[in-house]
Amino acid sequence: xxxxxxxxxxxxxxxxxxxxxxxxxxxxxxxxxxxxxxxxxxxxxxxxxxxxxxxxxxxxxxxxxxxxxxxxxxxxxxxxxxxxxxxxxxxxxxxxxxxxxxxxxxxxxxxxxxxxxxxxxxxxxxxxxxxxxxxxxxxxxxxxxxxxxxxx
Amino acid sequence: xxxxxxxxxxxxxxxxxxxxxxxxxxxxxxxxxxxxxxxxxxxxxxxxxxxxxxxxxxxxxxxxxxxxxxxxxxxxxxxxxxxxxxxxxxxxxxxxxxxxxxxxxxxxxxxxxxxxxxxxxxxxxxxxxxxxxxxxxxxxxxxxxxxxxxxxxxxxxxxxxxxxxxxxxxxxxxxxxxxxxxxxxxxxxxxxxxxxxxxxxxxxxxxxxxxxxxxxxxxxxxxxxxxxxxxxxxxxxxxxxxxxxxxxxxxxxxxxxxxxxxxxxxxxxxxxxxxxxxxxxxxxxxxxxxxxxxxxxxxxxxxxxxxxxxxxxxxxxxxxxxxxxxxxxxxxxxxxxxxxxxxxxxxxxxxxxxxxxxxxxxxxxxxxxxxxxxxxxxxxxxxxx
Amino acid sequence: xxxxxxxxxxxxxxxxxxxxxxxxxxxxxxxxxxxxxxxxxxxxxxxxxxxxxxxxxxxxxxxxxxxxxxxxxxxxxxxxxxxxxxxxxxxxxxxxxxxxxxxxxxxxxxxxxxxxxxxxxxxxxxxxxxxxxxxxxxxxxxxxxxxxxxxxxxxxxxxxxxxxxxxxxxxxxxxxxxxxxxxxxxxxxxxxxxxxxxxxxxxxxxxxxxxxxxxxxxxxxxxxxxxxxxxxxxxxxxxxxxxxxxxxxxxxxxxxxxxxxxxxxxx
Numbered sequence: 001x002x003x004x005x006x007x008x009x010x011x012x013x014x015x016x017x018x019x020x021x022x023x024x025x026x027x028x029x030x031x032x033x034x035x036x037x038x039x040x041x042x043x044x045x046x047x048x049x050x051x052x053x054x055x056x057x058x059x060x061x062x063x064x065x066x067x068x069x070x071x072x073x074x075x076x077x078x079x080x081x082x083x084x085x086x087x088x089x090x091x092x093x094x095x096x097x098x099x100x101x102x103x104x105x106x107x108x109x110x111x112x113x114x115x116x117x118x119x120x121x122x123x124x125x126x127x128x129x130x131x132x133x134x135x136x137x138x139x140x141x142x143x144x145x146x147x148x149x150x151x152x
Numbered sequence: 153x154x155x156x157x158x159x160x161x162x163x164x165x166x167x168x169x170x171x172x173x174x175x176x177x178x179x180x181x182x183x184x185x186x187x188x189x190x191x192x193x194x195x196x197x198x199x200x201x202x203x204x205x206x207x208x209x210x211x212x213x214x215x216x217x218x219x220x221x222x223x224x225x226x227x228x229x230x231x232x233x234x235x236x237x238x239x240x241x242x243x244x245x246x247x248x249x250x251x252x253x254x255x256x257x258x259x260x261x262x263x264x265x266x267x268x269x270x271x272x273x274x275x276x277x278x279x280x281x282x283x284x285x286x287x288x289x290x291x292x293x294x295x296x297x298x299x300x301x302x303x304x305x306x307x308x309x310x311x312x313x314x315x316x317x318x319x320x321x322x323x324x325x326x327x328x329x330x331x332x333x334x335x336x337x338x339x340x341x342x343x344x345x346x347x348x349x350x351x352x353x354x355x356x357x358x359x360x361x362x363x364x365x366x367x368x369x370x371x372x373x374x375x376x377x378x379x380x381x382x383x384x385x386x387x388x389x390x391x392x393x394x395x396x397x398x399x400x401x402x403x404x405x406x407x408x409x410x411x412x413x414x415x416x417x418x419x420x421x422x423x424x425x426x427x428x429x430x431x432x433x434x435x436x437x438x439x440x441x442x443x444x445x446x447x448x449x450x451x452x453x454x455x456x457x458x459x460x461x462x463x464x465x466x467x468x469x470x471x472x473x474x475x476x477x478x479x480x481x482x483x484x485x486x487x488x489x490x491x492x493x494x495x496x497x498x499x500x501x502x503x504x505x506x507x508x509x510x511x512x513x514x515x516x517x518x519x520x521x522x523x524x525x526x527x528x529x530x531x532x533x534x535x536x537x
Numbered sequence: 538x539x540x541x542x543x544x545x546x547x548x549x550x551x552x553x554x555x556x557x558x559x560x561x562x563x564x565x566x567x568x569x570x571x572x573x574x575x576x577x578x579x580x581x582x583x584x585x586x587x588x589x590x591x592x593x594x595x596x597x598x599x600x601x602x603x604x605x606x607x608x609x610x611x612x613x614x615x616x617x618x619x620x621x622x623x624x625x626x627x628x629x630x631x632x633x634x635x636x637x638x639x640x641x642x643x644x645x646x647x648x649x650x651x652x653x654x655x656x657x658x659x660x661x662x663x664x665x666x667x668x669x670x671x672x673x674x675x676x677x678x679x680x681x682x683x684x685x686x687x688x689x690x691x692x693x694x695x696x697x698x699x700x701x702x703x704x705x706x707x708x709x710x711x712x713x714x715x716x717x718x719x720x721x722x723x724x725x726x727x728x729x730x731x732x733x734x735x736x737x738x739x740x741x742x743x744x745x746x747x748x749x750x751x752x753x754x755x756x757x758x759x760x761x762x763x764x765x766x767x768x769x770x771x772x773x774x775x776x777x778x779x780x781x782x783x784x785x786x787x788x789x790x791x792x793x794x795x796x797x798x799x800x801x802x803x804x
Contacts, residue, residue: 071694071696072684072692072694074686074687091729120721120735121695121732121733121735122732123622123727123728123729123731123732123733188736189716189718189719189737190717190736190737191631191717194630196630196631197634197711197715198630200702200705200706200715201702201706255701258702259699259700259701259737260700260701260702260715260716260736260738260739261698261699261700261738264680264697264698264699264700267679267680267699268679268680271680271697273678273679273680275676276676276677276678276703277677278701282679334703337677338706338707340707340791340794340796341706341707341709416649417646417647488706493646493708493709493711494639494644494646495643
């Protein structure tokens with residue numbers, strides 16, 4: 001093999017760089033934080049819109065489907081397996097129970113390094129938002145917010 | 153084949169380094185645009201397309217113009233273009249890459265660009281333009297790759313490449329026609345709503361593109377030992393002359409219908425472009441420069457003796473290129489938006505970041521042209537040796 | 538990522554979704570708030586494409602004789618801006634406008650007339666998206682991010698828009714705005730019931746599609762103290778819009794372009 005020394009050295013450098021995030025974590029001593037979800041404890045909603053297994057794997061597809069149906073097909077209600085019906089609204093229905101996004105959504109999404117930008121556009125009533133996401137909403141004590149909250 | 157791009161003189165490398173620096177600067181400002189939004193440009197609610205789409209429009213023409221060497225060579229077996237056909241095709245590839253980049257940087261949500269293919273919309277000309285450009289790029293990559301490989305091995309190119317080359321000829325016409333349709337089908341923009349827009353685009357493309365190719369040939373003769381051949385240069389000059397005449401003729405047609413009919417909505421745009429409207433006249437000096445350059449170029453091109461002198465021919469080509477760049481790469485797109493649908497004159501001028509991003513894309517194009525031509529010429533030299 | 542209804546059924550073991558979903562849509566139309574509008578508008582709920590074309594074509598009538606915009610009234614504009622989280626970027630190049638005022642000669646730029654009735658000479662006209670029956674913006678959009686609903690509303694799908702702004706070039710009315718930058722810092726009071734937009738997408742008035750779906754009138758119509766704006770079903774001969782158009786002279790903006798704008802101005 002020609003230039004075997006150079007090739008091996010190159011490979012070592014490449015592998016080193018490629019795996020550098022792992023070395024960085026090891027060196028800095030940041031322990032891996034496993035997701036720790038806090039499930040909502042809302043009295044009138046004991047069950048999610050679909051089974052746990054389904055939501056775990058396909059919640060993003062469900063959200064996307066809801067979105068398409070509401071925006072494009074004019075279908076606004078969803079009937080779950082046990083016959084309960086839900087308004088297909090991310091903020092009102094989903095976040096109505098999962099009020100604390102940082103204890104729920106962010107747990108897994110931070111774990112796998114997927115940045116969520118739902119709340120860059122979707123707004124929640126100020127009192128519902130806890131944790132760092134709250135900073136994304138300006139003037140949480142505004143008049144219109146409080147008024148609309150009562151209507152909700 | 154590609155290995156030739158990695159071997160070069162000091163001049164070659166420092167030229168690439170220089171281009172690389174411009175590209176880096178453009179990339180830096182693109183990242184700033186990416187995080188801030190397109191508000192970093194001079195575009196506005198009223199003038200919602202600017203330098204990017206204008207450059208795109210101009211460069212589609214350069215890409216399409218390869219047909220002016222491909223057609224005589226392959227369809228009419230015009231041997232004099234044998235040496236420069238590959239240069240025309242490489243110019244087309246580089247130009248299409250620039251076109252795609254210009255559309256890309258103009259998008260507000262660049263990550264969603266694949267939505268064009270995920271939700272194909274046949275009634276949108278934008279969809280067809282993307283299809284046409286992508287197809288043209290693929291065609292030319294295949295053609296250059298196969299013909300150059302055959303040339304290197306001193307064998308004739310395989311038979312199956314010929315139909316592909318023949319398809320690329322109407323395809324070249326189509327890319328610029330569809331680009332014209334992008335504008336010419338909008339009822340609310342009278343400045344673009346003209347059946348002569350596509351012919352005008354083709355005429356300006358077939359003069360500005362070959363002008364650039366001719367300039368590149370003259371440059372290569374100076375910098376390298378490559379000689380396009382006297383006959384090829386002469387013929388290119390002829391093509392430029394005819395196309396430029398048609399181009400100027402078509403522009404004058406626009407003047408006639410617009411100003412003789414007196415329809416205010418139509419006339420207002422031309423008025424703004426060439427004379428100024430409501431005391432606002434930012435593009436007026438540019439357009440008259442373009443007009444003067446067009447006249448100068450024709451004055452040279454139409455005189456056979458001046459046309460056969462390389463120095464004056466080169467000057468004429470520069471004049472053609474600049475004149476059409478101003479007309480198409482600046483005036484045409486912007487003026488469609490001025491005055492606004494409310495009859496208000498709200499002007500546009502590109503900002504510094506916007507200009508540097510555009511310059512960066514031009515540098516990417518020149519970068520590709522450089523390495524492609526390097527490859528082609530090195531292979532030629534290899535054969536000769 | 539999308540999930541087909543079939544996969545959804547399979548995965549989640551939901552049995553009746555496909556059949557019931559549309560039934561639910563119509564079922565809810567009959568209930569609660571929808572009734573408020575259903576009589577006046579004749580709609581209340583979006584119907585399926587097959588039957589709606591004959592039934593509902595929403596339209597707006599603006600009675601300029603009643604409109605008091607020249608006395609400084611901005612109630613329709615304020616209600617819209619607040620309800621739809623429209624950033625206050627003033628009249629800058631980045632401005633976002635859904636409904637705003639233009640002088641009569643700008644709004645009706647092709648109706649040149651030096652000898653107008655006095656009160657119309659400097660009349661300020663509320664302008665907004667015409668939700669055209671033949672919308673050029675929908676025709677040019679390369680991703681169907683803007684599309685026409687069966688009831689005629691020209692909708693925006695902000696998740697799909699790639700921000701190419703071809704629709705802005707195609708719109709003859711200047712009704713569309715682009716988010717040149719993040720709008721949130723410029724919204725004083727965020728209405729949590731309505732999303733804000735992200736930078737890089739186009740937006741416009743959609744005649745309060747979200748309210749129409751609940752059987753409510755558009756915010757501007759509701760806010761007008763002079764009742765100068767009337768919203769309803771053009772295909773219903775008994776609707777208020779039809780009655781107004783029958784008894785009064787109306788004009789539309791640039792009807793000659795063939796877009797069939799569906800905002801009618803009484804003059």
